[in-house]
Amino acid sequence: MSTIDSNQSLNAILDKLGVNKQEEATTKRRDQLGQADFLKLMTTQLQNQDPFAPMDNADFIAQMAQFSTVTGITDMGETLKGMSDQLQEFRIATASNLLGHSVLVPGNLARPDENGEIHGVVDLPSSASTSNIRFTNEQGEILHQVDMGAQPRGLVGFSWLDIPSEILESGDAIRVEAYADTGNGLEAVSPSVFADVLAATTGNGRDGVQLDVRDYGTISAAEVIKFRK
Known part of the structure; x- marks a missing residue:
């Protein structure tokens, strides 16, 4: 087979595979091998093999399998990169949507919401014959008490709805x-209370969305028990 016929045959194979050898050669890096390079090497290998000891079919199939594996890994890497970009966009949307909301976080510092109310929950490790909630100021003076009586094991909600105006106006x-x-x-x-989200950041790929919660600082959105507008 002549060199001209060999090149024409290789170009015909590349055209059928949808590979433009000249275009790929100008766009890819010199230290990378593409489909055209692989097919050229394989064609050259077949042309120059010993006719008395031709290439074994198993070796030929193994080379094809190796190239397919490398190509698949490269495609998978591109797919994962695209997914990472989409997740970043999702984190941005999540962070922006949390602004102006309240989140239920473990803690004992609460502030009245826009309706002048305080809401929260307690997680009882087992059923209780009696239970109560006390609301105090910074000096430890009791401002209000709620007797919740007997309660089953698990989350039990509580609230203070009729907070006096002087407490609301104090802002404490x-x-x-x-x-x-x-x-x-x-x-x-240990109680959990609703607290306002002051700011939100997308964080990095490992930590995810981070929330700046009033009175509690920065917490991960994954640690939030419940969201409320």
């Missing part, structure tokens, strides 16, 4: 204390 944070008797007398349990 209110401390929430929760107690329950699960068989050993009244013991303190």
Whole structure:
């Protein structure tokens, strides 16, 4: 086979595969091999093999499989990069949507919402024969109490709806204390309260969306128990 016929045959194969050898050669880096390079090497290998000891079919198929694997890994990398870009856009949308919302976070500092109310929950480790919530100021003075009586195990909601105007106007944070008797007398349990989201950032790929929550600083959106507008 002449050199001209060989080149024409190679070009015909490349055209059928949709590979433009000249265009790829000008766009790819010199230290990378593409489909055209692989087919050229394989064609040259077949042309120059020993006719008395031709290339084994298994070796030929192994080379094709290796090239397919490398191509698949490259395509998968491009797909994952596209997914990463889409996730970044999703994080931006999530962060912007959380602004102006309240999130339920573990803690005992609460502030009245736009309706002048305080809402939260306590997570009881077991059923309680009696339970109550106390709202105090910074000096420890009791401002309000809620007797919730017997409660089953799990999340139990509480609220303070009729907060006096002088407390609302003060703008001070209110401390929430929760107690329950699960068989050993009244013991303190940890409450969770709604707090305002002041700002939100997309963070990085590892940490995800980060929220700046009033009175609680920066927390991960993944740690938030519940969202509320």
